[in-house]
Amino acid sequence: MHNTLIHFIRDVFNTKGSIPLHAPFFGGDEKSNLVETIDSTFVSSVGAYVNAFESELADYCQAPYSVAVVNGTAALQTALYLAGVRTNDIVITQSLTFVATCNAIHWLGGEAAFVDVSMETLGMCPISLVAFLERHCEYDNGQCIYKRTQQVVKAVVPMHTFGHPADIEALASICETWGIALVEDAAESLGSTFKGKSLGTFGQYGALSFNGNKIITTGGGGAILCKNEIAYKKIKHFTTTAKVPHRFEFFHDEVACNFRMPNLNAALGCAQLAQLNNFIANKRELAAVYEDFFSEAPYTFVKEPEGCVSNYWLNAIICKDENQRNSLLTSSNDAGIMLRPVWTPMHLLPMYAKSIQGPLDNTEWLAKRLVNLPSSVRG
Known part of the structure; x- marks a missing residue:
């Protein structure tokens, strides 16, 4: 069966060469935008394309505001900081995620x-989140408190895995009940929707990524989506070293970060964003081809949740067991086709092995069986 799958993927991507997991696609105004930016000399964090990219991104996501930053990790860190996360606070998240979370x-x-x-x-x-909160936490004076240590549970960070929407409406309701900030890790899910609403807009903040392997890329980059002007101004201030505006003086009024996206990256982003709907249509067509193939194969194809529209950033299958997974990964990579396992769960990494955790049965089951398939936009 492995050879059949390898030949099928080669046919789908129409090549005898190596096939990456996800490569960027440049078919618009990328080169002309970059040349224009270089000619303008405004290649750093000040420039027209930064403002344009933020405005166009907010419009696309139907979010009130967006702020572009240097990468998705910076976006998430900034969002958590603005949500009030500080030393010794607890943030509830999922172990099945990329380590940047x-x-x-x-x-x-x-x-x-x-x-x-x-x-x-x-x-x-959502069921696991409620079970954890009811067993380990209490709501006291407007805060969620972890009973064993009296730490504050300051935020919940769900991740929309491979672009498939989590049950974000239920998660948002739980967070509201318990007085916890909801910060969406929407790094992989630009263009995906839950009941017609863009992911990254349900929580207090949403963090996006535009790394080279995402559905659109700015080379390196990310963005924070937020709901009001006060939050927008705070994010702008924090990500520009908290510099107080002045014609010539340098005065900074808090410890902050230099996280602003360069104009050069934003120029690339504007060209990519203009093609996003076409990219999503292309990737959903690829997902349909995969789904049809795997209906007759000994693997389970991962489909978008009911009532949602996924960008299918990475297509995935579930193998029957770990041995089948390992055999498939070995044979495909030997053939020059980049299939990849899901990330090692965070609670199995040495630096997070002692973290607080509830039962993680589904996480560990999936980690032994899930495989990502080549998912690039096809030209």
Whole structure:
């Protein structure tokens, strides 16, 4: 069966050469935008394309505001900081995620606590979140308190895995009940929707990524979506070293970061964003081809949750067991086709192994069986 799958993927991508997991596609105004930016000399964090990219991104997501930053990790770290996460605070997230989710929590001095994912969405499971809160926490004077240590549970960070929407409406309701900030890790899900609403707009903040392997790329980059002008101004201030505006003086009024996206990256982003709807249509066509193939194969194809529209950033299958997964990964990579396992769960990494955690049965089951397929936009 492995050889049949390898030949099928080669046919789908129409090549005998190596096939990456996800490569960027440049078919618009990328080159002309970059040349224009270079000619203008405004290649750093000040320039017309930064403002244009932020405005166009907010319009696309139907979010009140967006702020472009240097990468997705910086976006998430900034969002958590603005949500109030500080030293010793707890942030509940999922263990089945990319390590940047936990690293953003760590560098603010926070502590990650892990709950399980849903088998239907691959994102945070609302049932697991409620079970964790009811067993380990109490609501006291407007705050959620972890009873064993009296730490404040300051935020919940679900991740929309591979672009598939988590049950974000239920998660938002739980966070509201418990007085916890909801910060969406929407790094992989630009263009995906839950009941017609863009991911990244349900929480207090949403963090996006435009790394080279995302559905659109700015080379390196990210963005924070937010709901009001006060938050927008705070994010802008924090990500520009908290410099107080002045014609010539340098005065900074708080400890902050230099996270602003350069104009050169934003120029690339504007050209990419203009093609996003076409990219999504292309990727959904690829997902349909995969789904049809795997209907007759001994693997389970991962489909978008009911009532949602996924960008299918990365297509995925579930193998029957770990041995089948390992055999498939070995044979495909030997053939020059980049299939990849899901990330090692965070609670199995040495730096997060002692983190607070609830039962993670689905996480560990999926980690032994899930495989990502080549998912690039096809020209």
